[in-house]
Amino acid sequence: MFTLYKFELRKIIRKKILWITGGILLAGLLVWGVASAVLPQSREYSDSSLNGFEANRAEREAAQQIAGREIDQSLFDEMRTNYEAFIFDGDYVKALPYLDVYNFIGNTLGTSASAEILNCDSDMFYANLNSQLKENTPAELAENNSLEKPIYYQGYFDGWRKMASMMKVLACMEIMFIAICLSTVFTVEHTRKTDQLILCSRFGKKKLYIAKLMAGITVSIAFTLILSLLTFGIIAFLYGFDGYSTILQFILMRPFDITIGQAVMILIGLSFVGAILVSVLTMVLSELTKNSIATIGVISGVLILTMFILEMPSNLKILSEIWYLLPSNLISLNGAFRYSLFNFIPSYQLAPIIYLVITIVLLVIGKISYNRYQISSR
Numbered sequence: 001m002f003t004l005y006k007f008e009l010r011k012i013i014r015k016k017i018l019w020i021t022g023g024i025l026l027a028g029l030l031v032w033g034v035a036s037a038v039l040p041q042s043r044e045y046s047d048s049s050l051n052g053f054e055a056n057r058a059e060r061e062a063a064q065q066i067a068g069r070e071i072d073q074s075l076f077d078e079m080r081t082n083y084e085a086f087i088f089d090g091d092y093v094k095a096l097p098y099l100d101v102y103n104f105i106g107n108t109l110g111t112s113a114s115a116e117i118l119n120c121d122s123d124m125f126y127a128n129l130n131s132q133l134k135e136n137t138p139a140e141l142a143e144n145n146s147l148e149k150p151i152y153y154q155g156y157f158d159g160w161r162k163m164a165s166m167m168k169v170l171a172c173m174e175i176m177f178i179a180i181c182l183s184t185v186f187t188v189e190h191t192r193k194t195d196q197l198i199l200c201s202r203f204g205k206k207k208l209y210i211a212k213l214m215a216g217i218t219v220s221i222a223f224t225l226i227l228s229l230l231t232f233g234i235i236a237f238l239y240g241f242d243g244y245s246t247i248l249q250f251i252l253m254r255p256f257d258i259t260i261g262q263a264v265m266i267l268i269g270l271s272f273v274g275a276i277l278v279s280v281l282t283m284v285l286s287e288l289t290k291n292s293i294a295t296i297g298v299i300s301g302v303l304i305l306t307m308f309i310l311e312m313p314s315n316l317k318i319l320s321e322i323w324y325l326l327p328s329n330l331i332s333l334n335g336a337f338r339y340s341l342f343n344f345i346p347s348y349q350l351a352p353i354i355y356l357v358i359t360i361v362l363l364v365i366g367k368i369s370y371n372r373y374q375i376s377s378r
Contacts, residue, residue, distance in 0.1 A: 004211035008185075012219050018181045022223060025173045026230060033234035056239050060156040062096035063242075067155030071101060073122040075153075080118045087114060101153055104250050108132060129249065137255040138339050147249065157243025159235050160260040161251050164333050166231055167267040171331035172303060174224050174271065175278050179299040182216045182282045183292035186370075209370045213283060213363070220279035224272055254337045256346065266348050267331055274327030277355045284366035303328055325351055 012018060037053040050058065069075055079098040086095035095102075106117045108129045120128075129147060235241075244261030251260060258266075278299070286295040306328040312320040321340055324347060329335040336348040 001207050001211065004207055005214050008208075008211045008215035009218060012181070012185065012215055015181065015184070017184075018219070021177055021180045022226075025177060026226070029173075029227070029230055029234065033238065036234075036238055053238060056158065059096060059099065059158065060240060060242065062093075063100060063156035065097040066101070066153060069153050070150040071104075071122070071125070071153055072150060075101065076120070076122055076125070083114065083118055100157070100250065107253060129253075132253045133249070133255045136253060138344070147247075151247065154243050154246040156240070157246040157250065157260055159239035159241040160243060160246070160264050162239055163231065163235050163264045164251065164260065164267065166235070167264070167271065168328070168332040168335075170227055170231060171271055171274060171328050172307065174220070174227060174275055175299065175303050175328055177223050178220045178275065178278050178282055179296050179303075181219065182279055183286045183295040185212050185216050185283050186287040187290055187292045187295075209367055213280065213366075216279050216283050217276055220275040221272060224275040228268055228271065248337070252333050252337060256337050263333065263337065267333075267336055270327075270336060270348060270351060271331050273352050273355050274331055277359050278327055280359050280362050280366075284362045284369075287366050288369050302326065325354060 035052075038051050040051055066075070075098075079101060082094040082098060083102065085091045102117060105120055105125055106112050108125055109116055109120060110128075110132075111117065126147070133147065241261075244259060246260045248254065248256055248258050248260055248263050252263075256263075282295060282299060285298065286292055289295055306323075306326055309323075312323040323329060324335050324338065325340070330347060330351050336346075336351070338347050339345065340347045340350050
């Protein structure tokens with residue numbers, strides 16, 4: 001069995017399309033990283049002459065000035081004084097340490113108007129925060145979901161925020177790679193007319209099926225790991241990974257008691273689970289259709305739809321549930337951290353169970369098709 005697995009793995013790895021596709025995707029990620037570091041930035045709160053790396057460093061150093069502070073009335077008063085210096089005198093340096101807190105207040109109030117944000121006091125802030133969380137919580141769970149004072153600002157967290165925002169992009173790259181590189185795992189024998197020999201061999205209808213699937217899953221997991229590590233490296237260089245313990249509500253108004261760093265770790269875990277499902281789906285679909293182009297077309301079509309249709313109407317309950325559980329939608333803050341299944345179970349907890357069930361069903365369907373395949377006369 002292990003010998004067959006190694007043989008199938010080598011067959012996949014030796015394909016030029018795998019290296020070309022993977023190389024293009026990874027190169028695109030590197031180009032984004034380099035451009036983000038060296039190109040000038042036009043941020044309202046920084047010197048326009050700074051490049052991306054320098055602007056990030058300035059924001060990071062400024063944020064450390066108030067790291068560990070409680071978000072209370074004294075911080076509000078202090079922020080108001082320094083922001084007025086920025087608004088009236090253009091002194092962005094004084095406002096920069098409070099940028100994350102300022103945006104957090106704006107998100108809580110649902111506004112970007114500086115007058116409203118600066119006129120907000122701590123009582124209004126906490127009241128609006130809990131009101132928003134209650135609106136985003138199922139009625140059955142609303143009593144247990146409120147944030148109590150005090151909330152602390154843990155410091156600069158743009159690295160984790162950027163990593164979270166990149167996860168949907170990485171998921172799409174991962175799916176495209178899998179669709180292109182694994183769609184020929186079963187169809188290549190049909191195309192090259194070698195299926196007669198394989199199906200008549202000792203393990204043609206038994207161990208070979210599992211060996212092919214294991215090899216394909218290995219490749220998809222390996223690429224997901226490389227993609228994740230490369231992205232981590234780029235973001236660590238550009239932003240650092242301070243602020244792991246910052247509460248999720250700084251970037252997403254959902255009632256989950258986790259930190260931003262934990263949310264990113266969950267999304268990365270879901271990306272590996274999604275990679276397994278998509279790889280099995282791709283290989284089984286290629287076995288059913290006996291056509292790699294059709295397989296790529298189906299998966300790419302669904303992927304493109306998820307990129308253009310960002311929101312599904314809430315009144316379409318069943319369709320909405322299915323839509324947000326698709327890997328390209330799930331592996332994002334909005335997709336993973338929402339309640340599913342009659343509003344009791346968070347999507348990030350429900351999805352792995354559903355993915356496991358679907359994977360098993362696909363494996364069985366693929367096995368039946370593989371065993372029943374009869375070589376037509378030629």
